[in-house]
Amino acid sequence: MSESTLVGGQLFNGISVASILLLAALGLALSFGLMRVINMAHGEMLMMGGYLAYVSTSLFGKGAGFFVGLAFAFVGTALFGALLEMTLIRRLYGRPLDTLLATWGVSLILQQAARSIFGPVGVEVTAPAWLGGSLSLGGTALTGFALPAVRVFIIVLAALVLAGMALLLARTRLGLLVRAVHQNRAMAEALGANTRAVDLIVFSLGTGIAGLAGAALALIAPVTPTVGSSYIVYAFLVVIVGGLGSLAGTLFAALAIGVFSAVTQIFTNISVADVLLLVAVIAFLQVRPRGIVTQRSRALEEA
Amino acid sequence: MQVSALLARMCAGLVVVSFLSTLAPEATSATEDTVKVGVLHSLTGTMAISEVTVKNATLLAIDQINATGGVMGKKIVPVIEDGASDPSMFAQKAQKLVQQDGVATVFGGWTSASRKAMLPVFERFHGLLWYPVQFEGNECSPDIMYSGAQPNQQILPALQWAEQKGNKSIFLLGSDYVFPRTANLILKKHIEHDGGTVAGEEYVPLGGSDFSAVINKIKVAKPQMIFSTLNGDSNVSFFKQMAAAGLPSSKLPVMSFSIAEQEAKAIGPSLLEGSYAAWNYFESIPGPENKKFVAAYQAKYPGSPVDDPMAHGYVDVYSWAAAVKKAGSFDIDKVRKAASTLSFSDVGMGETKFASNQSLIQTAYVGQLDPAGQFKILWHSKGPVAPVPYDPLSFPGKSCVL
Numbered sequence: 194m195s196e197s198t199l200v201g202g203q204l205f206n207g208i209s210v211a212s213i214l215l216l217a218a219l220g221l222a223l224s225f226g227l228m229r230v231i232n233m234a235h236g237e238m239l240m241m242g243g244y245l246a247y248v249s250t251s252l253f254g255k256g257a258g259f260f261v262g263l264a265f266a267f268v269g270t271a272l273f274g275a276l277l278e279m280t281l282i283r284r285l286y287g288r289p290l291d292t293l294l295a296t297w298g299v300s301l302i303l304q305q306a307a308r309s310i311f312g313p314v315g316v317e318v319t320a321p322a323w324l325g326g327s328l329s330l331g332g333t334a335l336t337g338f339a340l341p342a343v344r345v346f347i348i349v350l351a352a353l354v355l356a357g358m359a360l361l362l363a364r365t366r367l368g369l370l371v372r373a374v375h376q377n378r379a380m381a382e383a384l385g386a387n388t389r390a391v392d393l394i395v396f397s398l399g400t401g402i403a404g405l406a407g408a409a410l411a412l413i414a415p416v417t418p419t420v421g422s423s424y425i426v427y428a429f430l431v432v433i434v435g436g437l438g439s440l441a442g443t444l445f446a447a448l449a450i451g452v453f454s455a456v457t458q459i460f461t462n463i464s465v466a467d468v469l470l471l472v473a474v475i476a477f478l479q480v481r482p483r484g485i486v487t488q489r490s491r492a493l494e495e496a
Numbered sequence: 497m498q499v500s501a502l503l504a505r506m507c508a509g510l511v512v513v514s515f516l517s518t519l520a521p522e523a524t525s526a527t528e529d530t531v532k533v534g535v536l537h538s539l540t541g542t543m544a545i546s547e548v549t550v551k552n553a554t555l556l557a558i559d560q561i562n563a564t565g566g567v568m569g570k571k572i573v574p575v576i577e578d579g580a581s582d583p584s585m586f587a588q589k590a591q592k593l594v595q596q597d598g599v600a601t602v603f604g605g606w607t608s609a610s611r612k613a614m615l616p617v618f619e620r621f622h623g624l625l626w627y628p629v630q631f632e633g634n635e636c637s638p639d640i641m642y643s644g645a646q647p648n649q650q651i652l653p654a655l656q657w658a659e660q661k662g663n664k665s666i667f668l669l670g671s672d673y674v675f676p677r678t679a680n681l682i683l684k685k686h687i688e689h690d691g692g693t694v695a696g697e698e699y700v701p702l703g704g705s706d707f708s709a710v711i712n713k714i715k716v717a718k719p720q721m722i723f724s725t726l727n728g729d730s731n732v733s734f735f736k737q738m739a740a741a742g743l744p745s746s747k748l749p750v751m752s753f754s755i756a757e758q759e760a761k762a763i764g765p766s767l768l769e770g771s772y773a774a775w776n777y778f779e780s781i782p783g784p785e786n787k788k789f790v791a792a793y794q795a796k797y798p799g800s801p802v803d804d805p806m807a808h809g810y811v812d813v814y815s816w817a818a819a820v821k822k823a824g825s826f827d828i829d830k831v832r833k834a835a836s837t838l839s840f841s842d843v844g845m846g847e848t849k850f851a852s853n854q855s856l857i858q859t860a861y862v863g864q865l866d867p868a869g870q871f872k873i874l875w876h877s878k879g880p881v882a883p884v885p886y887d888p889l890s891f892p893g894k895s896c897v898l
Contacts, residue, residue, distance in 0.1 A: 317736075341740035414729075419703065463700055464699060
């Protein structure tokens with residue numbers, strides 16, 4: 194194995210990290226972009242998804258159980274998101290700082306709840322056997338670098354979710370409503386769009402995707418009560434670098450951050466790579482304060 | 497099942513703690529026939545999983561000594577405090593124990609951060625702390641009895657064993673905090689001194705879960721063995737991702753310094769099977785003394801494995817009691833001087849004895865994890881190893897004279 198495979202391997206790792214970031218950030222981008230709600234408990238939706246997948250694999254065995262777990266994680270966290278929206282977020286509209294504090298409180302409550310129920314030590318979700326292996330590519334820059342099947346699976350999952358979201362936004366009536374509310378909330382409301390329902394659906398869809406991300410993440414790392422807090426910062430980075438409320442921007446930002454971090458790790462260790470990443474993000478925001486994809490939206494301009 | 501067992505254990509622990517803390521005020525009013533000692537561990541927070549069991553082992557020793565008449569005719573009354581996985585809380589509670597409760601001595605601490613936070617308290621108020629966990633050395637205080645391994649009793653014997661097995665190229669991997677950094681500094685000096693090569697050195701933030709880049713670098717460096725000072729949950733991510741990348745322990749062996757029976761059980765032995773660990777005690781050590789110790793512990797706390805820091809916590813109490821008996825006094829200076837003249841062999845760790853630098857003279861073991869979560873002992877040092885707090889290769893000219 195040579196230097197070129199190290200570079201090739203790191204590119205793959207970058208894309209793999211990017212796919213996880215994308216899954217973690219998509220829901221955040223949706224609710225942040227549309228509702229300007231900073232959901233500090235978004236990371237805990239990830240955690241909840243992970244634990245749901247764990248519960249389901251322990252109930253149904255690790256083969257089918259994991260796919261049941263994915264569905265479980267999506268539906269469960271989406272329902273929880275809907276509950277959160279109805280009981281809390283909705284009542285704090287237009288008060289971003291209060292929302293921040295309240296959702297942070299929710300995140301602490303959820304973390305402690307997980308600690309009380311599942312214990313402080315991480316639980317493990319075992320991948321189905323066919324995901325346990327690795328694929329090797331001969332004759333390319335990746336010769337000798339085995340691609341772990343789980344990581345390939347997560348990349349495919351992220352791509353599917355992204356495509357699904359894009360279709361939903363571009364092709365369905367719900368998507369039309371979401372875009373209308375995003376562009377001009379007051380006007381959409383005046384034209385008869387039920388913005389409350391749109392908010393509710395978008396928020397719970399966003400948390401559902403986070404739950405899915407958590408379940409996927411459980412394949413490569415343990416599910417711990419604090420797993421969410423280690424991803425929330427990166428998810429926010431992706432959303433801000435990508436530009437508020439833009440799917441394409443979120444995708445580009447996730448790729449940029451994942452690959453940047455992986456490539457810098459060729460020369461240095463992960464701690465320094467993190468520092469370099471944050472410096473790069475700060476520098477980038479000096480040049481493009483509104484992120485990669487700037488959307489013209491009255492909702493955002495009023496902010 | 498494991499989760500519910502864990503929960504049950506935690507609840508049981510909490511009940512014991514709250515029960516005993518209600519007893520504590522009574523103890524304050526107790527008379528000449530009791531003596532108070534502090535037991536200071538994290539009973540809540542991230543470290544609780546490891547420290548609650550050490551607290552249990554400490555209480556077991558206290559119970560046993562009380563059952564045979566106590567020390568110098570006095571019953572030992574433990575005052576249990578929670579360090580809450582927070583170094584500043586450890587310092588605060590240490591001060592409370594020494595000043596307010598007037599305890600004769602304190603048993604406790606786990607992380608180096610907690611020990612470093614307590615050290616000035618014990619030095620200022622002249623208390624005595626018995627510290628049960630292996631650590632990075634490079635510290636020497638008259639107010640601490642270090643029963644956990646010094647580097648030359650754990651990591652260096654492990655290196656020696658690995659080199660004997662023909663492993664010349666070693667990759668150093670750790671969580672990013674004081675113990676792994678110092679341990680690897682010492683390891684690097686010794687690997688180079690012995691003519692081996694350090695194939696790489698990587699650190700991951702505590703709790704870090706992305707090992708893709710590290711594993712990629714390991715693949716390029718092609719070491720013969722990995723020495724891991726990763727802590728806690730990072731181990732799960734690391735072993736999982738190594739297996740997914742086609743490098744299970746059977747292909748590229750890993751020697752861990754922070755995985756004992758407790759951690760193996762929590763992480764899941766199947767994931768770690770075949771990996772190595774170096775300690776001064778394993779539950780699987782043969783002999784009647786160890787059998788007795790394990791049976792006594794499991795009679796009190798069923799279903800719980802026994803590991804190295806627990807054995808040290810247990811030995812500490814017996815060492816203190818024996819030293820008090822020998823000194824004929826609870827006076828701290830007399831006790832610590834007496835401690836270094838006694839030897840013990842009742843836990844199955846072989847013969848152990850405190851050296852004049854207040855660290856424990858003890859045997860080093862290397863074991864390999866089996867699917868049941870027990871270590872098969874592969875090697876042990878020829879007799880007990882004298883503790884060296886300052887490694888002469890890494891910290892030349894420094895020594896610990898008390």
